[in-house]
Amino acid sequence: MKDFAQWLSTTAPSVWMQVHEKWVIPSIQTIHIAGIGVVLGCVLMLTLRVLGVAGTDRTLLQVQQRFGPWLTGALLVLLATGLALIVGEPERELLAFSFWLKMVLVAIGASLSWWFQRSVRRDPQRWESVLLPQGQVRALMLVAVLVWVAIIFLGRFIAYDHIWGTLSGSKA
C-alpha cells in the first residue's frame, strides 16, 4: 500500500493537486462536507419517519422517494470527491488506519441504505403495516445513524491518525 501510495503521489493528477493544494484540497473537502450534510439530512428524515417523529403525513414510500435518490446521489458525490482527495494526498489517506476503518463502515452504511431503499420500494405495504411498528426495525435505523456518525468521526480523525499508535501506517 505504501508503494502504491507513493506511486500515486507521482502521477500527473496527484502532482497537479499537490501543486495547487492551497485551494484544490479545501474546495474538494467543502463539496465533500456539503455532501455529508445532504446525507445527514436524508438519513435524519428517513429515520424520523421510521420512528414516527416527522413526516408522518406522508407514507414511508413517499418519504423514501423524496430522500432516497438524494441520499444515493450525495453518496456518489462523496465517492467522487473522496477519490479525488485520495489522489491529492495518497499517503495521508491510504496509510491511515482511520481511513480503512472508515471504508469498512462506509461499505456497511451504503449496504444498509441500499437494502433499506430496495426493501421499501419492493414492499411498501409490509413496511407500513408490519415492519414500522417493530422495535428491531427502529433499532436498526438508529444503528445506521450511528454508523454514519462514526464515519464522520473517522473521516476527521484521518488527520490525527497517530492516536492509533502502531495500528497507524502513516508513520513514515
Next chain:
Amino acid sequence: MAVATVAGAVSDSSLLQSLESLGIAEHIRQSLYWFPTLEAVHVIALGLVFGTILVVDLRILGIASTARPFTRVSGDMLRWTWAAFVLAAITGSLMFVTNARVYWENGFFRAKLILIALAGLNMLVFHFTAGRSREWDTARRGPPVGVACAAVSMTLWVLVIGMGRTIGFTTTGAAAKEEPATPNVDFDSFLGGDASAPAPGGAGAQAATTSAGGAGAATSAGAAGVPASVPAALSIQEVMDQQINPAGEFLFRSIREVSDDKGHRLEAPATDAAWAQVREELNVLRRAPDVLGTRGIKAAPAGFKAENPGVESEPAEIQAAVDSNRADFDRRAVRLRDAADNAMKAADAKDPRALMRALDGIDKACESCHLRYFYPRDQRAQLQAKEDHVEN
C-alpha cells in the same frame, strides 16, 4: 464600519487572551483527543444545519418535497436545524477559545462569522416577506422573494463550510503558548553543539505577546500565491519559538546529571506535579506533526532574518528546503513525536533513567531536523552530529 470597530476593540483588548487561558481551553489544548472530537462533532452539527436547511430551500425553490405544504416541511426541519446550529456554535466556540488570538486574526474565520450573520439576516428577510404569506403554502414554488432567499441561503451556507474548512488550512489547532516564565535558555546548547547556532529568539516571542501586531505582521508574509489580506498561520519559526523550544528547554532542564561537592547524582522530577508538568511539555512535542504539518506553512514571519547569518539558513532557504522536501520534513516532525511518545512512557512510569535515555532520542530528533533545515551549512554541527551518531 461598526464591524471594523468591534473587531478592532476585540483585537486590542485582552479578551482573547483571557479566553485562551480559560481552564477548558487549556484542557482541550492538552488533550490528544478533545480537539479532533470537537471537530468531528462540529462537522456532524454543521452537516445537519446544511442538510436540513437545504430541504427547506429546495422546497421553496420547487425542486423537492413539492407535494408537501411548505409549512409542513419547515415544521419538520427547523427544530433540528436550530438544535444542530446550537451544537455547532458550542463546538465552534470551544475550538475558538483554544487559540482565540490566532483564529481572530484569520481572515477566513472573520469571513465565516460575517457569512453566518448574513445567513441569519437572509432568514429574517424571508421571515418578514415570503414567510408571512400562507398563500403559496401548497404551491409548487415560493414567491420570487422567497426563491431569492432560498438561493442566497444555499450559497451562503456552502461558503460558510468553505471558509470553515479553509480556516483549518491557514491556522493550526495548537496552543498559542505563553512565554515561559523562566528566562530563555539557549536550547541548542543542550543539543551537544555549542553557541554557534542558538535558537531563533526575539521576533516570534513578541508575536506571541502582542497578538494583533504579531499576527498582523505574519499577514504580510504573503509569499507567492497567498493574497496579502489573508493572515498566515503560525510559521515554523514561531512554532519552534513559542511551542517546541520552550517545551524542549523545560524537559532538558527537568532532568540532568549533576556533579558537585555533594557527589554525582541525577536530578529528576520529584513530585507528581513535576512529572505531570513533564508530561504536559511532552504533549507539546507530540503535537509537532500537527502544528508543523500545516499545509503551506511559512518558514518565518515576514521580515524575519537568520540571527546567525552564514551559519543558519535564511527563511527563504528554509522555505525552499521544506517545500521541496515536504514528506521528509513531515517525517522528521513525526520522528520528534515518536521520540516524545517514547519519553511519555518513561514519564508515565516516572522512571528518571528511562526519561534520560528518551530525552537523548528527542535531542537527536531535534538535531537531525535542524541539521537538514536550520543550519545545514554549519560544519561544526555536522561534525558533532557524526560523533553523536545523529542520523541526518
